Amino acid sequence: MSLTFAAPTDDAIPLTLVAKESLAKVKETLPDSHAAWLDASGYSAGLGAVLVLPGKDGKIDGALVGLGDAKARARMRFGTAKARAALPEGTYRLVTDLTGHALDEVALGWLLAGNTFEKYTKHPAPKAELIAPDGVDAARLQAIAAGEALTRDLINTPASDMGPADLADAARALADEFGAEIDVIVGDDLIEQNFPMIHAVGRAAARAPRLIDMHWGESGPTLTLVGKGVCFDTGGLNLKPGASMGLMKKDMGGAATVLGLARMIMALGLKLQLRVLIPAVENAVSGDAFRPGDILTSRKGLTVEINNTDAEGRLVLADALALGDEDMPDLMVSMATLTGAARVAVGPDLAPFYATDEMDADALRVAAPKVADPVWEMPFWTPYDAMIEPGIADLDNAPKGGFAGSITAALFLKRFVTDTDRYVHFDIFGWQPSAAPARPVGGVGQGARALLEALPGMLKL
Template structure:
């Protein structure tokens, strides 16, 4: 069980009562008169996020009131994730049901996260008695996966390069008995020329991480995660403002590892394969250049329109390699385009697929898991924008329009039309803290996709 949760021990716990503006009068009327007076004196009016511990006669906390949004209003189902940062140390239980009991319990766990590798930043010393009827094993694995993704993304690039990302993947693979392989350095040049080209300027050798788990007779599910451990932009150098949080450019890999953790820990009936092209897009005399042309693993030649569009290059070779194995479902996650953030902001990653049933399932699971995603089209007329005068395809068309869509169309060139493919352009970062989502690295899309895989392959 996750460390935030208290196994049944009979220890006394403090009640958390969820209130809304519409039910506050009824709940207030049932309180003892001193508690009513205390709440009135503090101006408590059940505003969402408002937290008021009510004192007992002996000075201890009798119960905690916590405000939620009214039914029918826009609701943050992770609102209870604020509680760990507001409550004094102790053991608590839910006295009544919030809007979504499972998500409230998960939010409580996610709200306890703190990144403390480099400074004292202790997690809140609060624990929760699990409510009845909740699969706490599942909550625990989802919370652990989110912590893994956050920790990997939050770790600065001097301690999270391609080799360290390989170590993290190997540790996970070893834990679940997965078969592990890694191709590194100049060994990539022949079979994975785009991965090699992006990573060859860094003294930290590029690599393709590859592990497989599960019964070979089960349906093949392959996950591909962009692992650019730092992105300077290459020779088309990013401005300092754009480079500031580029430690998160391996967020696709981090979230793929989080998703793999959940799948393997749950024992889903799949043959899972994970591929992570791990590179550092650095600047040196050996860096790849604008207008260079490389032959991809799949065969088409790629002209470099911009060295800062490197993520799609490493994913292209990895996707082509994954597709050779003919998986039943091929999924890639990557922190790919600023255009996606301009269109949808940091909290709502776009996803792409031509499979209508899959698209509907993703949307449904994203809503149910409070892991928002929004479908954008693989708009075929824009495919011509990728044309090159000197090669088969250009990695960064000029013009600047529909950048997330053209990136998805670029990747689609490296996946066979018969393959069921899902592409998600995540941000992997929370710019400012929200309930259950502290500022920093974030687990995005992995929970929704895990729910989808659980429903299909449990």
């Protein structure tokens, strides 16, 4: 992987960004030989399209990268990142009038285009390198790219190599890198320390469930991140069909995303006190599996009727949220690949979120487009509270009827956050279903960059 900018050099190749609407003007600035080459090639500055400008000595004089037209730019994030794989080997310097967030997106897209998953097979690394453009915070962008790469790698790793212990090892390695403290509660110790629902969901698996608890930072406002770490989800006794089980290695995408975000926060040295909580389990089938109709008592003391063992993510998150709530952080955020209903509502690209504080929601709405990390607010719609109250217990983990599945799941989680005033929940997909610029098919972070951008305002850093 190549996730850093190149060192400055005097012989860097100029890489000129050109929009379709300004191609004719750019052509006028080119030497006659390059202008003729542009005409001969039929180059039209399509988004991410590359035109190499040959020199008289056989070397490269420069290259053009298309910005497309306004419609193309609106439809595709990181569109110019396609150019990295198409450019010949060399070190390039950017020539552009772009500034601010538009320039950041180009530079970050370049870095993310260097991210390949190579745990099981090698992929050719891009040979083109870019000097950090003037006007960008290179260290920040490199930290963001590294955090995103961590998230992707964790999601892409199959459950055979990413069980609860492996996820804990990944968190421990991150803690060691940045001097964070970490504690992991394993197996039956979860019962002794009052995490009954995490234990109930994970007890049927051969690999023991656990709760990962990481702390970093000694001063500043308090932020708690909670990530769903279901390393594989069979559906339990409500077994998923094979087609629905195929992507379930990504069911720990919430955990992967909060670890990636934590990496960004720690690498950038944000002045806050960070806590990361990850309930890491496998939802498996055995004689010890929890059953439909069971009633579980949570850490919070609320009872939960199990009407579907495939709605397990909210159960393990509930105990972790209850723990986080006991410290009453300034802000608590949960991230989870929680419901198919969210995908039906907004598709794979948008990350729906819920917020108890409207100012936090506003901050995320403003931050997201600045960092090309789209989010969409959904409501904690209290009239639907009755849907998660079965009567036989305090809560129902899988209300009947099929309506408002993402909202009712969010309302369920909110019941476990009673002392913390500000709570945000993300119901993410965590997967790129088709290749896009800087985002190959596979695991992908969602919401982390938007949160990172919004945090200074949300927490007054």
